[in-house]
Amino acid sequence: MQVIREIDNFTKTTEPMYVALGNFDGVHKGHQQLINNLVEKAKSNNGVAAAFIFEPHPIQVLNPAKAPDLLNTADIKAELLEKMGIDILIYNTFGREISQCSPEQFVQEFLIRRLAIQEVFVGFNYSFGHKGAGTPESLKEFGQKYGFGVNIIPSVEVDQAAVSSTRIRKMLDAGDIKKACALLGYYPLLEGTIIEEEHRGTAIGFPTANLKVETGIQKPAQGVYAAFASLNGEKLMAVVNIGRKPTFHEEYPVSIEAHIIDFNQNIYGKRLRLHFVDKIRDEMKFTGIEELVKQISKDRTAAHKILLECADSFTF
Numbered sequence: 001m002q003v004i005r006e007i008d009n010f011t012k013t014t015e016p017m018y019v020a021l022g023n024f025d026g027v028h029k030g031h032q033q034l035i036n037n038l039v040e041k042a043k044s045n046n047g048v049a050a051a052f053i054f055e056p057h058p059i060q061v062l063n064p065a066k067a068p069d070l071l072n073t074a075d076i077k078a079e080l081l082e083k084m085g086i087d088i089l090i091y092n093t094f095g096r097e098i099s100q101c102s103p104e105q106f107v108q109e110f111l112i113r114r115l116a117i118q119e120v121f122v123g124f125n126y127s128f129g130h131k132g133a134g135t136p137e138s139l140k141e142f143g144q145k146y147g148f149g150v151n152i153i154p155s156v157e158v159d160q161a162a163v164s165s166t167r168i169r170k171m172l173d174a175g176d177i178k179k180a181c182a183l184l185g186y187y188p189l190l191e192g193t194i195i196e197e198e199h200r201g202t203a204i205g206f207p208t209a210n211l212k213v214e215t216g217i218q219k220p221a222q223g224v225y226a227a228f229a230s231l232n233g234e235k236l237m238a239v240v241n242i243g244r245k246p247t248f249h250e251e252y253p254v255s256i257e258a259h260i261i262d263f264n265q266n267i268y269g270k271r272l273r274l275h276f277v278d279k280i281r282d283e284m285k286f287t288g289i290e291e292l293v294k295q296i297s298k299d300r301t302a303a304h305k306i307l308l309e310c311a312d313s314f315t316f
Helices: 029-044 058-062 074-081 103-114 136-146 165-173 177-184 289-310
Strands: 001-004 015-019 049-056 088-093 118-121 151-152 189-195 207-211 223-231 234-243 253-260 272-282
Touching: 029 049, 029 118, 049 074, 074 088, 074 207, 103 118, 103 136, 118 136, 136 151, 136 165, 136 177, 165 223, 207 272, 223 253, 223 289, 234 272, 234 289, 253 272, 272 289
Parallel strands: 001 088, 015 049, 015 118, 049 088, 118 151
Antiparallel strands: 189 207, 189 272, 207 253, 223 234, 223 272, 234 253
16 A cells, blocks of 8 residues: 655546545544445456545644543544555644545545545545534535546444444443454554563562653553563563552553563563453552562453463454
8 A cells, every 4th residue: 555645746647536634533444435436346346445534633633621531543534444455545634724624625636636526435424614514415516516426325323323433432431342353353453662661560579661652642541451462573461550550659641561471571662552352350459569469360261261262263
């Protein structure tokens, strides 16, 4: 897949362009339905399957105080889209000037002049143009006017409710990994750089990798989780604590610590990805080190059991 930063760097193709529009935060089951339809149509017509995404998310520019944490980084989103068969991914900077475009100006400038689309694919709740005035229905009208096809993908439902990024965020806020997974179609994940912190885990016999995650990325609720860890292409098992270390601190920033089972190497500075499988328990404050060590041992056993049950079916 070709990733292009800024539409100015895109060169029109000789093949017909089939383009997905949206932000695709999480690339969840609803997004997957849209992308699958797009890729199938592009392939059957010897065309190019492309996605056009504004980065950063428009709400981060227009109303940062109300901007939610995102489910994926731009890089992970690109990786997920590539696995689904997207040929070209265009990330274009969203700024105030673009936000002033009317829906028709957006269609003329981006879809027709810059991308020369054959067909466009959008979700049922897609909006575009100044103040989100453009709707899927108005996009269809522009398609008839300017001669391109418009495909509107209806909502995908799980448990009798539409799959959405907002709904998934609420599940992660509640620590409900299994329900979030049911909507995403894959295990919720976090990726970051391993940094040095207090070295307390090593001192008590449970060394941990402390993960520094990009600001503005959604994390599961505070608690202890079973997770697969991906390090240098290797699949490992881990028990992960997200919390404020209440046994040792009255106040402490939320940290992400992964104890990788049966693993003890110096991996500071490495990139680590965690795939959350299930929550084991809430974070707890212990009376002392001995009580904490006993509980961590129990958590490691619980995590190992959970992960063994799905290890064969899990692939990166």
